[in-house]
Amino acid sequence: MADDYAIEAHGLTRRFGELTAVDHLDLRVPSGEIYGFLGPNGSGKSTTIRLLCGLLTPSEGEARVLGRRVPGEAEALKQEIGYMTQRFSLYEDLDVRENLTFIANIYGIPRRELRARVEGQLARYHLSDRPRQRAGTLSGGQKQRLALAAATLHRPRLLLLDEPTSAVDPQSRRDFWETLFELSAEGTTILVSTHYMDEAERCHRLAILDHGAIVADGAPRDLYEAMDALVVEVETADPRAAREVLLGREPILGVTQLGVRLRVLVERSVADAPDLVGRLLDGARIRASVTLTHPGLEDVFVMATRDAREPVPWEG
Amino acid sequence: MGGLRRLFAIVGKEVRQLRRDRLTFGMIAGIPVLQILLFGYAINTDVRHLSAAVADQAQTSLSRELIAASQASQVVDIRARVDTARELERMLGRGEIDVGLLIPADFGRRLADPSRAAGQLLVDGTDPTIPASARQLAALELGYDSTPKPARREPVYEIRNYYNPERRSAINIVPGLIGVILTMTMVLFTAVAIVRESERGNLELLINTPVRRIELMIGKILPYVLIGLVQVTLILLLGAWLFDVPIRGPLLHVYGAAGLFIAANLTLGLVISTVAKTQFQAMQMTFFFFLPSILLSGFMFPFDGMPPAARYLAELLPLTHFVRLIRGIMLRAAGLGDMPGEVLALLAFTVLTLAVAVGRFRKTLD
Ligand SMILES: Nc1ncnc2c1ncn2[C@@H]1O[C@H](COP(=O)(O)OP(=O)(O)OP(=O)(O)O)[C@@H](O)[C@H]1O
Ligand SMILES: [Mg+2]
Numbered sequence: 001m002a003d004d005y006a007i008e009a010h011g012l013t014r015r016f017g018e019l020t021a022v023d024h025l026d027l028r029v030p031s032g033e034i035y036g037f038l039g040p041n042g043s044g045k046s047t048t049i050r051l052l053c054g055l056l057t058p059s060e061g062e063a064r065v066l067g068r069r070v071p072g073e074a075e076a077l078k079q080e081i082g083y084m085t086q087r088f089s090l091y092e093d094l095d096v097r098e099n100l101t102f103i104a105n106i107y108g109i110p111r112r113e114l115r116a117r118v119e120g121q122l123a124r125y126h127l128s129d130r131p132r133q134r135a136g137t138l139s140g141g142q143k144q145r146l147a148l149a150a151a152t153l154h155r156p157r158l159l160l161l162d163e164p165t166s167a168v169d170p171q172s173r174r175d176f177w178e179t180l181f182e183l184s185a186e187g188t189t190i191l192v193s194t195h196y197m198d199e200a201e202r203c204h205r206l207a208i209l210d211h212g213a214i215v216a217d218g219a220p221r222d223l224y225e226a227m228d229a230l231v232v233e234v235e236t237a238d239p240r241a242a243r244e245v246l247l248g249r250e251p252i253l254g255v256t257q258l259g260v261r262l263r264v265l266v267e268r269s270v271a272d273a274p275d276l277v278g279r280l281l282d283g284a285r286i287r288a289s290v291t292l293t294h295p296g297l298e299d300v301f302v303m304a305t306r307d308a309r310e311p312v313p314w315e316g
Numbered sequence: 317m318g319g320l321r322r323l324f325a326i327v328g329k330e331v332r333q334l335r336r337d338r339l340t341f342g343m344i345a346g347i348p349v350l351q352i353l354l355f356g357y358a359i360n361t362d363v364r365h366l367s368a369a370v371a372d373q374a375q376t377s378l379s380r381e382l383i384a385a386s387q388a389s390q391v392v393d394i395r396a397r398v399d400t401a402r403e404l405e406r407m408l409g410r411g412e413i414d415v416g417l418l419i420p421a422d423f424g425r426r427l428a429d430p431s432r433a434a435g436q437l438l439v440d441g442t443d444p445t446i447p448a449s450a451r452q453l454a455a456l457e458l459g460y461d462s463t464p465k466p467a468r469r470e471p472v473y474e475i476r477n478y479y480n481p482e483r484r485s486a487i488n489i490v491p492g493l494i495g496v497i498l499t500m501t502m503v504l505f506t507a508v509a510i511v512r513e514s515e516r517g518n519l520e521l522l523i524n525t526p527v528r529r530i531e532l533m534i535g536k537i538l539p540y541v542l543i544g545l546v547q548v549t550l551i552l553l554l555g556a557w558l559f560d561v562p563i564r565g566p567l568l569h570v571y572g573a574a575g576l577f578i579a580a581n582l583t584l585g586l587v588i589s590t591v592a593k594t595q596f597q598a599m600q601m602t603f604f605f606f607l608p609s610i611l612l613s614g615f616m617f618p619f620d621g622m623p624p625a626a627r628y629l630a631e632l633l634p635l636t637h638f639v640r641l642i643r644g645i646m647l648r649a650a651g652l653g654d655m656p657g658e659v660l661a662l663l664a665f666t667v668l669t670l671a672v673a674v675g676r677f678r679k680t681l682d
Contacts, residue, residue, distance in 0.1 A: 053524055055681045071680070078526040089521035093336050094329065105325035106525045108318045150521075 006031045006158050006189035007052060011061035014047050014212075021047040023212035024061065029191055030205070034184050037193035038200040038297065039209030045193035046086055048209070049160050052191070053083050066158055079107065082151035086162040088143045092136030096127050096146055099135055100153060107154035117153065125149040125179075140167040144176065152183065159183065161192040165199065177202055197297040208297075208304050215304035224295045229253050229265040229303055230273045231295045234281070236260070236288035245284040246277065254302045265299060322527050326535025330509075334539060340505065344543050348497050348550045355493055356558055366414040366446060368392035371404050374423035382435065386417060391453055404438050414446045415439055415453075487562070490555040491642040492615035494548055495577060495635045499609050502544055502578055506585025507598040509536045510677070515595060523679040530674050537582040544578035545571060565645035569652045573641040576662040580634040583666050586673035609635040637661045 007029035014022040022044045029035040037045045050056040052065055054074025063070050068077050090099045100118045109117050122128045125145040130138075135146060144164055151159060161180075165173045177199065184190055192203070200206050200220070207217035216223055236242045239262050243255050251267035266273040274290045281288050334340060368386075372379050387394050392415055398404060404416030416438035420426065426434040439450045510532075513519040522532070548571065555561035563570060584605070592598035610616055612626055613635035619627065630636045637658040644650035652659055 050681060055520065055524065055679075057680060057682050075526075075679075078524060081524075083521070083524045085517065085520050087517045087520075089517040089519075091329065091333065091518060092516070093333050098329075098332060102325055102329050103525070105328075106322055106522075106527050108321060108526070 004031060005029060007063065007065050007191065009052070009061065009063035012048070012051055012058055012063050013060035014051055014056055015059045021212050022051060022058075025212070025214055027063075027207065027214070029189060031189050032184065032187055033204040034180060034190045034192065034202070036200045036203030036206030037191065037209055038195065038197070038206055038301065039193070040195060043209040044212035045209055046162050047212075049083075049162050049191065049193060053077070053081060053160060079154065080156055081158045081160060082154065082156035084147050084151040084159070084161045084164055086166075088135075088147060090135050090146060090150055093134060095132045095134050096138070097122065097131040099146065100150060103150045103153050109154060121149040121153055141169065141172040144168055144172070148176070148179065152188075157188060159188055159190045161190065163193050163195070165194065165196065173199070197301070200297050208301055210305045216300055220297060223297070223300045227295050227300055227303055228268050229295070229299065230268055230270065231293050231299050232264040232266055232273050232277050233291050233293045234262040234264055234277060234288050236262070236281070236286060238286065241284070242281055242286050242288060245286060246280060249280060252277075254306055256298065256302055263293075263299060265303060318526075319528065319531055323531045323535045323538075326527070326532060327538050330536060330539045343501060344547065345550065347501050348547050349554065351497050352490070352493060352551055352554045352558070355489055365393050366391060366450075367412070368394050368415040368417060369396040369398055369404055369407050369413045370394055370417040370419070371398050371400055372419045373399070373421040374419050376424055378427065379419045379423050382419065383417065386453055389453065391450070392417070401436075401438070408438055408440055411440075413440075415450055487559070487647065488643070490551070490559060490561040491646045492613075492639045494551050494574065494642060495613070495638040496610060496615060497547060497551060498544055498574070498578055499581055499606060499635055501547065502540060502581035503585040503588065503605060504599065504602045505540050505543075506537055506582045507588040507592065507602045508595045509585065510589035511592050511595050511598045520681065523681075529677050529679065533586055533670065533674055533677065537579075537586065540582055541575065541578055544582075545574060548574040561646070563646050564649035565651060569645045570642065572652050573638060573645060576659065576666070577634055577638040577641075579666045580662050580669070583669035583673060584634070587669050587676065590673055590676040609633050612636065614639050631661070634662055634665050
């Protein structure tokens with residue numbers, strides 16, 4: 001049934017000259033869920049979202065959004081989707097209320113409701129104290145709330161949010177996500193791109209993008225469970241030296257440094273991973289405390305993009 | 317219904333933005349005032365003390381009387397006396413004099429013949445004020461009472477206008493100037509209109525709304541129609557006040573012609589806006605269009621003096637048709653109905669460019 005999925009894409013591809021920004025993407029976003037796009041800069045998140053709103057024409061493949069073909073039937077979709085661009089795209093020389101009123105008129109919100117709707121959005125997005133402030137002078141967090149207020153003003157069934165929380169402090173990010181959960185509870189499907197792991201972890205489901213391709217997807221828990229690696233955390237005085245020692249050694253799959261700690265990915269089949277890592281470090285006379293820990297999305301990401309990034313150097 | 321609503325939303329937004337854009341707002345009044353003052357200075361016909369030289373080949377009492385009368389008029393200051401027309405031409409060419417007075421040897425006989433001009437004025441036409449001033453000399457009468465004055469059909473001097481065959485004056489320039497000023501401001505304002513939205517990132521949001529292309533285009537130009545008409549009013553008032561430029565035809569037709577012309581320029585601006593990638597490019601294209609408009613339209617140089625290729629090109633420019641219309645209405649007391657060809661040309665230009673603009677504009681980022 002088409003209604004089960006708000007978005008379905010098959011082999012969606014977009015090239016810019018030589019560059020393939022989106023590479024044969026297969027995507028299914030279930031209705032009513034918050035679906036995350038996690039990926040580093042240039043991985044094709046924005047391009048995919050633009051393809052899905054019909055702003056870009058795919059080079060190959062096809063997509064259906066809310067049961068309509070894009071870009072062919074994109075025009076009929078405009079009323080049903082809300083899009084929050086990565087860059088702030090409301091009018092900086094109009095004030096907060098003028099921006100929302102303009103958007104309300106463009107979407108044809110009935111005149112009797114218009115005022116109430118705009119004031120409602122101002123209240124919901126904590127902008128009631130500054131309706132006359134020019135949008136250009138808002139802080140990053142305020143701009144982001146205004147943009148979300150504008151994108152949800154016409155009560156779209158599907159929200160496409162492109163890195164909505166870059167440029168926002170952690171507290172504002174938490175508040176923002178509270179709002180997303182509320183919207184989701186009201187039945188809105190949300191596709192949100194991010195490069196923050198903690199945000200991606202909050203999604204019902206997510207896809208990890210790298211070089212325009214989905215390298216892993218599913219619910220966060222499923223992704224951890226499906227991971228072919230154990231995660232060992234190493235705490236040591238000299239993490240750089242420890243990294244040097246571990247990198248590329250069989251059966252170690254990857255080493256990421258997080259401050260004074262290292263997260264070491266070890267092949268799942270290894271029986272006693274912390275012991276093995278400890279012995280390798282001992283051999284290089286590096287003192288360290290080694291513990292087995294739970295995988296995070298970061299680890300999933302490292303595993304998923306391992307081959308594409310750096311071929312593991314082989315040493316005897 | 318929903319369409320009109322969106323259209324007015326765009327118009328309202330444009331007006332608000334315009335009010336807050338000091339530079340553009342200043343240009344609306346600044347450009348007409350500045351231009352009319354600049355051109356007005358050059359078209360001031362009441363120029364005196366032009367430097368002159370005389371070649372008096374007749375050397376009679378009559379010829380001396382003419383020279384004295386010319387000097388007394390204060391239009392010219394006679395700085396030098398030479399013998400031949402050739403010398404006058406040389407001084408004119410070197411820029412030493414503005415006017416050469418040539419009185420031929422048979423001056424007395426020519427004066428008696430009412431069908432011939434008696435003397436010649438050699439005029440430097442590169443400066444448009446000079447031929448106009450020299451015409452005052454041509455109107456001189458000789459106060460020579462002893463014989464009954466023959467009814468002269470030709471003035472005493474025959475004006476030989478060098479370098480600029482068409483005589484012009486403020487009255488001729490101001491109507492055309494309306495067109496020049498409108499071309500400059502109207503095209504420029506709309507040429508940047510859509511490019512600015514895409515440079516500032518607003519367009520990505522806008523094209524993702526239900527707004528239709530035609531609504532966006534019309535909504536963007538409507539506020540400027542009003543601004544253009546305000547500019548026209550300003551120029552007419554300044555022209556009447558500073559230079560006594562008459563409006564001999566019906567005022568409504570003046571505004572009708574201006575309205576048609578404004579529409580043509582605004583839609584052209586939209587086409588530029590859909591082609592240009594940056595505001596700077598839009599400005600370059602505007603000037604690329606502005607130059608031939610000024611040169612070929614008949615505003616600066618007489619249309620009939622141009623080679624056929626230039627004339628065909630000129631027929632494609634809205635300013636050409638507007639200059640004909642507005643001169644006709646303001647100076648010859650004609651109405652729009654007297655020049656249906658020009659009206660149709662402007663209408664066709666508007667419809668065509670609007671269609672091109674709407675056709676070129678895509679609600680995508682491809
Ligand atoms: N219009 C375009 N023309 C040429 N290349 C483009 C265009 N748009 C995007 N790209 C390229 O496509 C790739 C993917 O870009 P995209 O903006 O989708 O990445 P992203 O995942 O959104 O990155 P970020 O996190 O930095 O926003 C990049 O290499 C980018 O340079
Ligand atoms: Mg992006």
